[in-house]
Amino acid sequence: MTDREAKWAAEDLLDRYVQCLDEERLEEWPEFFTDSASYRVMPRENVERGYELATMSCDSKGMMKDRVVAIRNASVFSRRYLRHLVTNVRITGREGECYLVQANYAVLQTLPGEETKVFNAGRYADKVLLGNGEPKFQEKIVIYDSLQIPGMLVIPV
């Protein structure tokens, strides 16, 4: 795979990933990950200070599914519309079979009847399996600058 092909494949994966979240097809969300993948949403201050705490963390694909079941059946929150914007996608290196992919993102949130606000902004630091078969995340770390979360962060980023 050429660098250009790898970048295109990573961008396409991210585009489909955020579209899935924007359309709230949450049951499909874990399928963007390999079976041994992990997912973390972390405040930038913890990353910079070497603290491991994540706002949301899934050590396994099972935990991702559990997160979705909880969002659907166990959590109480108001309806909201989300719109993810992803930009500056670049491949920063290789680690084993994975490509290291970085991107900036912003999430716009609209609570019905209210104005649209920038809800969360930060960067993705991902390990992505490209090559044979469908591209998938082996690891996804969402590092957000918006340390003070307005209200709650329910839907994965």
Place this chain on the structure above:
Amino acid sequence: MATITVKPEPSVAGRVWPKEGVARVPYWVYLDPEIYALEQQRIFRGPTWNYVGLEAELPKSGDFKTTSIGDAPVIVTRDREGALHVLLNQCAHRGSRVCRDPYGNSMKLQCIYHQWNYDLKGNLTGVPFRGGVAAGDHKVGGMPADFSLRDHGLQKLKVEAVNGVIFASFDHNMPPFRDYLGETMWYYFERIFDGRPLRIVGYVRQKLAANWKLMFENIKDPYHASLLHVFLVSFGLFRADQKSKVEMDQTGGHSVLVSRKGDQKASQGTTDMASFKSDYTLHDPSLLAGRKEFKDENTVVMQTLFPSLIVQQQTNTLAMRQILPLGPNAFELVWDFFGYESDDQEMRKIRLRQANLMGPSGLVSVDDSEAMEMCQKGVAAEADANAFVELGGRECNNEDHMVTETAIRGFYKHYCHMLGFQPGASH
């Protein structure tokens, strides 16, 4: 508890407490800017011990962090000799914020505006052009001859570090922290903070569109937990039909909810819990895998320390929740998750996994965030109406069950005392 100097008056800020006493909470306590200002003055800047951080956040000389007490910005420092200080973050010159970073390490504090320098104890150590500027053979300008550095330090608060936890007060006559808690509350505090060195696991922060007291009351209200939280109820993490109790200190201001994990099974109690789902299972049960780590069998100990600290134990997830009021209609909630230096690798993982229950994305706490914001929206509709808080009676007694609002009544008993209200006085 400190001697309260506020004299009870029938009317405070033009408001009179409902005649039913603390079994009612008037909605204007969540809305009125004058009440908010009075809380800042008489509670947060009054005779209370306020949480400002953990010693593990400032291990070295020169370490500092900034935070707030109520809405007053403060700097917490560790000086050259290792002593802790808490200082109002306001320059003695023109009032500018002196320390602009959330945390760091520095041996001095310097205001950017006119470069007044302070040491980490808050003493003023230098003022540029104090002696004026040379103009030929003499000097012009500068401070008057009677200017003394000693008269212009940062405002210093009283500080007490208790087994790794740092508290501060604007009131220099505060009794020791342990006396402020009383023996019952001290027992639960020392259960977590027994002197073992603590380890910071990390922070999460959220801003909620609700009055700060709604957060504090939420942790004094076991009634909602069995109803609102599907996750807690279904997995038996906290349920009204489990062995539990609600205890308070003498004043009613501090309280603790204590419970222990039960099984995921139906009982007589679950018939009232529409949230109970007996067939709810996890794909990856390691999320809830825990370990006994305290001397008793209690798996939930939620302690509220007046005015605005929550000490959280839910199984193995430990956190300080610091409530920072931002006007009557909003507050910031800072979660300092911690463990112990002695935690092994497995325990570190357990704490990280269980942290999924709490915080801005918490499988449990998201529900509370939503409920508090809905409360704030709701009460704004009619500020002169009252909340009805009579579950478990109208008194403020300790109870050995969860079907009670006694700790909310206890909180308002002490709140009224601090602000000068006379709950239940004849009108």
